[in-house]
Amino acid sequence: MGCRPVAAFVSIAVSTTGGDARSFLERFYDGIGDLATEYEFSIAGGDTTAWDGPFAVNVCLIGTPVCNSPVLRSGACDGDQLYVTGPLGGSLESGHHLTFVPRLNESRWLAETNCVTSMMDISDGLSLDLHRLCQASGVGATLIAGQIPVSDRVDSEKSAEQRLLHALGDGEDFELLFTVPPTSVADLKRAPFTVHHIGEMCQAGGICLSRNGATENLPMTGWRSF
Amino acid sequence: MGCRPVAAFVSIAVSTTGGDARSFLERFYDGIGDLATEYEFSIAGGDTTAWDGPFAVNVCLIGTPVCNSPVLRSGACDGDQLYVTGPLGGSLESGHHLTFVPRLNESRWLAETNCVTSMMDISDGLSLDLHRLCQASGVGATLIAGQIPVSDRVDSEKSAEQRLLHALGDGEDFELLFTVPPTSVADLKRAPFTVHHIGEMCQAGGICLSRNGATENLPMTGWRSF
Numbered sequence: 407m408g409c410r411p412v413a414a415f416v417s418i419a420v421s422t423t424g425g426d427a428r429s430f431l432e433r434f435y436d437g438i439g440d441l442a443t444e445y446e447f448s449i450a451g452g453d454t455t456a457w458d459g460p461f462a463v464n465v466c467l468i469g470t471p472v473c474n475s476p477v478l479r480s481g482a483c484d485g486d487q488l489y490v491t492g493p494l495g496g497s498l499e500s501g502h503h504l505t506f507v508p509r510l511n512e513s514r515w516l517a518e519t520n521c522v523t524s525m526m527d528i529s530d531g532l533s534l535d536l537h538r539l540c541q542a543s544g545v546g547a548t549l550i551a552g553q554i555p556v557s558d559r560v561d562s563e564k565s566a567e568q569r570l571l572h573a574l575g576d577g578e579d580f581e582l583l584f585t586v587p588p589t590s591v592a593d594l595k596r597a598p599f600t601v602h603h604i605g606e607m608c609q610a611g612g613i614c615l616s617r618n619g620a621t622e623n624l625p626m627t628g629w630r631s632f
Numbered sequence: 633m634g635c636r637p638v639a640a641f642v643s644i645a646v647s648t649t650g651g652d653a654r655s656f657l658e659r660f661y662d663g664i665g666d667l668a669t670e671y672e673f674s675i676a677g678g679d680t681t682a683w684d685g686p687f688a689v690n691v692c693l694i695g696t697p698v699c700n701s702p703v704l705r706s707g708a709c710d711g712d713q714l715y716v717t718g719p720l721g722g723s724l725e726s727g728h729h730l731t732f733v734p735r736l737n738e739s740r741w742l743a744e745t746n747c748v749t750s751m752m753d754i755s756d757g758l759s760l761d762l763h764r765l766c767q768a769s770g771v772g773a774t775l776i777a778g779q780i781p782v783s784d785r786v787d788s789e790k791s792a793e794q795r796l797l798h799a800l801g802d803g804e805d806f807e808l809l810f811t812v813p814p815t816s817v818a819d820l821k822r823a824p825f826t827v828h829h830i831g832e833m834c835q836a837g838g839i840c841l842s843r844n845g846a847t848e849n850l851p852m853t854g855w856r857s858f
Contacts, residue, residue, distance in 0.1 A: 415641075415692045420858070452692070455857045459685045466641045466678070466692040631681045632646070 408517030531628025757854025
């Protein structure tokens with residue numbers, strides 16, 4: 407994280423059995439073209455083919471760090487504060503996963519301000535991705551249930567408990583999850599975007615959820631490809 | 633062309649309905665690992681996912697020119713001589729398309745020797761790919777039928793005419809097709825690999841096959857994805 411995109415390689419396999427894909431492909435490449443213009447990267451290549459399987463696409467985006475080195479998920483320390491850039495949950499059901507704004511500007515600001523020790527985006531769910539960040543950093547964490555921003559994409563008629571589970575495990579949010587040392591927390595006040603303080607890193611040994619004055623183990627919910 | 637590989641991004645979609653792919657994937661990644669070691673590039677990333685479609689893989693390989701700039705397919709000139717690095721035809725039927733040796737060393741030597749005006753690899757068939765080279769360069773070409781090396785992967789019991797058609801249109805050969813100006817032809821004698829002289833570039837206007845003392849238009853045979 408903390409990189410600017412340089413070039414995209416867009417590969418597609420068009421289905422020979424799925425009807426005419428021309429209209430879809432025109433919108434697809436228009437969308438990629440718009441992003442390339444906005445975020446100043448090139449569409450540098452990729453494969454195009456056809457097969458009798460379903461439509462498939464793979465985009466490989468390469469970039470370069472905005473500072474000296476990228477911000478990894480392995481730098482979080484005991485005592486760091488945990489933040490997220492936006493509300494979570496309900497992405498797949500609402501179609502948000504196809505229309506979200508990539509947090510490139512936010513990632514760049516955080517890297518340039520040099521206030522983050524670790525950063526990743528939430529693609530498979532806050533809980534699962536936080537477990538990965540903790541494992542890579544060799545630390546534990548405590549999430550504060552009442553401070554986790556639940557998206558209004560999650561059905562408001564569901565119970566608070568159910569809504570929290572959506573925020574923890576739905577995934578496809580593509581918000582930034584990052585850690586800030588206590589000495590840099592004040593820097594975040596100058597951030598030109600919203601940040602939500604959702605917890606704190608601790609020594610390795612447990613990843614917990616704190617609510618109603620009690621602490622419980624955080625189940626590792628989220629999307630698993632395998 | 634004329635580049636050395638730097639990094640590969642390997643993306644796979646494993647079929648959830650196709651049985652256990654573990655053994656195949658181990659051999660697949662072993663093979664990529666061997667190539668990465670031999671040709672000195674990194675396996676720098678890629679996506680892994682599972683879906684209910686067939687197994688799918690996409691490899692994006694980025695590189696850097698061995699000289700000042702890459703050798704393009706657009707540099708061929710009227711009078712340049714046309715060469716290929718190896719025999720053609722029968723690749724898909726014989727399985728050669730899964731075991732071929734990428735012509736990276738040959739490409740590098742040709743670029744460093746600075747003797748080529750254009751270069752591409754033959755993936756979709758000599759005839760179709762030569763048409764593309766001619767179109768990009770704004771020239772025509774004459775292939776000399778009797779000098780086109782037909783691979784012994786092509787059934788030897790077929791007629792000479794049929795064997796030639798395989799060499800022209802089968803594709804998946806992954807040999808280099810390149811053009812050399814008359815003043816640089818002598819440099820090729822020092823090449824530490826075999827080259828086959830198969831024709832000559834001419835002014836735009838026709839791509840022809842010369843045989844038995846006559847010249848005919850070269851049909852644009854080859855693999856077309858769409």
